[in-house]
Structures are given as C-alpha cells and as structure tokens.
Amino acid sequence: MLMNILDYDDLQEVNLGKPENSSGAYHVPVLPDEVVALLRPAPGMLFLDGTVGGGGHSERLLQAGAEVIAMDQDAEALDAARDRLGKFGERVRFVQANFRDSEEALLGLDERRGLAGALLDVGVSSHQLDCAARGFALMKDGPLDMRMNGMIGETAADLVNGLSVPELGRIFREYGEEPRAMQIAARIGALRLQHPFQSTFDLAAAVSSVAPRTGARHPATRIFQALRIAVNDELGALGEALEALPSLIVAGGRLAIITFHSLEDRMVKHSFRDRSQEWIDRPEWPEPRRNPNRIFRLLTPHPMDAGVEETQSNPRARSAKLRVVEKISDPTLL
C-alpha cells in the first residue's frame, strides 16, 4: 500500500531542483516500446491519446503512420505537443479536453469513426512538476494551485483554506493514505485562521510541524499527492473514462492505460478484469455463469513495467504500470 506514496515521492525527487527533467525534454514517455507493440499502430488507424503531454507516445503512433487525436486538459501540454507533432500535418489533431469527456470531444471534432485504440498515461508530466508556478512540487515554492487545467476548478489553496477539517482529513487519508491525516488537517485548520495558505512552502512547512521528517521522504509527500488527486478529481475522471472509452473503440481495437500509483492501478485492474473474465462465480450460485459484461480480452494478465535499462535512463518509469485490453467482436462467440 505504501507503494503509491513512494511513487509520487520518487516522481518529485526525480524532478527536484532541476530546471527541466534530466533529458531537458518536456516529458520523457514511459514504456514507449511496449505501448507501440501493444497498440500496433499502422497507416489508416485512428488513435486517441487522451494524455498527450509532451507528445512522446503520440509521436511514436504517428511515426508508424497512424492518425492521432491528441488530447490534454493542460493548455501548456498541448502547446508543447503541437511544437513536437506539427510536422505530421493533418494526421494529428489537437483538442483541449478532459479524457472523461472523450466522447463529446470526438463529436466536437466531427470524428465519428471508431478508434483503433486509445491510450491514457495518467498523472502529472515532468513539465508540470518542474514548473514552480503550477504548484505541484513540494520542494519548489509556488502558488498552491495544482490544477492541470488552470482555467477551471478550485485550486489546492481553495481546498486547503475552504474545506472543513474533517473533509481535509478524509482527503489526506483516502488519497494520500496519510497516517496522521486528522492531526495534519487540524493543524491546517488552526493555522489558516491566522493566515490563509497561499504557497507550496507554506503548506509543506505546516505539515512538517506536525509530522517531522524521519526518513529520506519529505513528510508532506502524501499530502501533496492527496491534494493533487482531489483538485483534479483524478479518480473520478479515470472512472468515467473507463466507462466511456470502450464504446468508442472498434472491435479488435485496444485500450492501454499507464498508471503511477496503486489507487489508479487498482481501478484499471478491476475494470479490465470485470469486463474480460469469461465466467463469474458467486457463492450463492450452483455453478459459474457467463459474464454478461465481457467486452474485452485481457492482453496483460500482469501489468507491464519498465525494465532496468529504462528506469536507469528515466527514473520516473520505476512506478509505471501498463495494462492493455482488446475489444472483442462478439462476446457471445468467445
């Protein structure tokens, strides 16, 4: 269970103190070879990249001759992706949207063809973490924002200053799995009466005053992760996408999802399992029954993760997990 917390911390440390990530790129895509091998892009195929970020994965799909709808909720990401992918001309179209709204976004582009595949590489990009002004990084002073789409929704400061203490505690416990969730929330509740929280350093200092550093990890790591998840409703968006994307994919098409912490990976794993297992059994049934919700074939019974070589050159890949399913043509035939 600790894994997801360490993952976010790894991610923060990987980006610590550097003006850009170590490659100087906007973001280095994780598991790119595995994504290409499993999505099998080719000319004439249409893919949705729901988290285009710096465009690394999309570039690989485009290099193979496919068409790509490059989506991100972050306008800065789309600018970076446009710079990188503009050379592919009309084979790539860009759209600023939340992947939970993929269906509407495709209709907005007047795209009615089914997708040969979709990719979600969820979470934050290196650029978002590198940029102090975005407020994601606890080791860089910046406004307490954390919105991936900076135009809408409440900021982390809004939540920290506005939510009740029990609600803050719930967020810290559920999304950060923070053992001192209630203590930290109570401390924040007392401090914000004197001064509303405005910066990442304010918050990191407040957390440290309740939970002093004991190991290598900053004590505010779990709190930052929890707030980021809450600000962007990351689990809600992923849940809605898991419901919506299957119907946008053609039979034989594939859905690939990369996650970086266990809360998200668990959602993907359960959703893929529930829609791919052929038989279901319940103690009260005399015998197993065919699964009426089966629409997928599971291509990754175990999640794929990055090998030693990739994690050495891109430490962020350490916590990545890739799961892929293929839509089956007619569940009753299989």
Ligand SMILES: C[S@@+](CC[C@H](N)C(=O)[O-])C[C@H]1O[C@@H](n2cnc3c(N)ncnc32)[C@H](O)[C@@H]1O
């Ligand atoms: C890990 S990065 C993706 C990197 C990308 N695959 C690449 O090769 O550069 C995650 C990106 O997803 C975006 N994102 C996260 N959640 C999103 C959502 N619900 N809808 C749309 N974009 C989202 C973030 O803004 C960020 O740019």
